[in-house]
Amino acid sequence: MVIRIFLFGIALFIGSISYADILFVGDTHFGENYQYSPRYNKGVNIIDEQGYDIFFENVKHVLMRRETVIANLETPLISSPENPVSYYKPYLHWSDPIAVPKYLTKYNIRYVSLGNNHVFDYGPLGFEQTILSLQASGINWFGAGSNDSAAIEALITKAGGKTLIVFGGFEYRQKYDTLFDFYASLTKPGVNMLDTLKMNLKIKEYRLKYPEAIIVIYPHWGANYKPAGTQQKAMAHSYINAGADAVIGHGAHTVQEAELYNGKWIFYNIGNFIFNAPGRYGSTGAKPYGMMISLNFTASDVRPTIYPLYTNNKESDYSLRLLDDDELDDCAAYVLGDSKYHVDYNEHSITPGN
Secondary structure (H helix, E strand, C coil): CHHHHHHHHHHHHHHHCEEEEEEEEEEEECCHHHHCCHHHHCCCCHHHHHCCHHHHCCCHHHHHCCCEEEEEECCCECCCCCCCCCCCCCCCCCECCCHHHHHHHHCCEEEEECCCCCCCCCHHHHHHHHHHHHHHCCCEEECEECCHHHHCCCEEEEECCEEEEEEEEECCCHHHHHCCCCECCCCCCEECECCHHHHHHHHHHHHHHCCCCEEEEEEECCCCCCCCCHHHHHHHHHHHHHCCCEEECECCCCECCEEEECCEEEECCECEEEECCCCCHHHHCCCCEEEEEEEEEECCCEEEEEEEEECCHHHHCCCCEECCHHHHHHHHHHHHCCCCEEEECCCCEEEECC
16 A cells, blocks of 8 residues: 555656746847838837847846747848838838847747748748848747748757647738738748648647657737637637647737636737837737746646736837736736636746646
8 A cells, every 4th residue: 555655656746747848939029120210210229229138138037047948030030121022011020130040049049930920021032031040040940931831840849858849820811812922832932821721630640740749839820919819719729629739829919818728728829029119009908918938848738837028118118028016917817817827926927727
């Protein structure tokens, strides 16, 4: 009897051992196209005035203590912003191809998704320059590619002895297909279009090939500054049903609700990370928050911890920071609703319960 209790205790201990701590952050863009434009900068260029380090100052301790950090890089990295995909596109992003990789790697961001609605703002040539810039700095990318077969392929890496698989991609929007030509096809480069049937087949394929892997879906989706829509929820549920362990969305520039579905966490939108655009929180009434999601892998499950961020640049003067106590409570109630959770005011974090 004593031996059985001892062995049971050992099993529980092994099942609770932490194997990896992976951090997912949201939409990332240092905003050169905004900061160097008199239309947006109001005469003040925060990059020239303070440099890139300032954007990381209040969150670097969270980034640096993680084994792996993954970001959505929502911009092409180009030396000259010429020949955009369309002048009808309202926001054309571009970023410094030398400075951006330098500061991403300096602060432990070595994996980026390109499956979003800006990386092809300057067409295939801008995408090629982006890839060359990332490769030169040793940054791994996914979510886009030379054709649709390459674009849908996931990031596969090791984290704490576990295999981590992350899929990136951008939801279907008609104008990005017919007017901006963003999506990869059999014969041309582009971003991975989030086709539910194809994605679920791919998830099942990877689950069969890597039965013990952690599979995370990291989609760019959702209406700007609005709650999660019914299509997002249906797609996220299908990903979990196909074998994914978590869904962590981005793209709405604000937080959306989270859901524990079939024992797996879905964060419909984690909003912005460092995203140096003015933003529209005041006019939309959206929550001025983003989230960093830490996934702690154990032998038995995936445990998330949320590090919410204050992302209203008009009020913070582009100084990204963790939330204060009242903001933490507000964010937790909005994102997690009636779900169980614990707020750690010292760590400025929220831990959802199961």
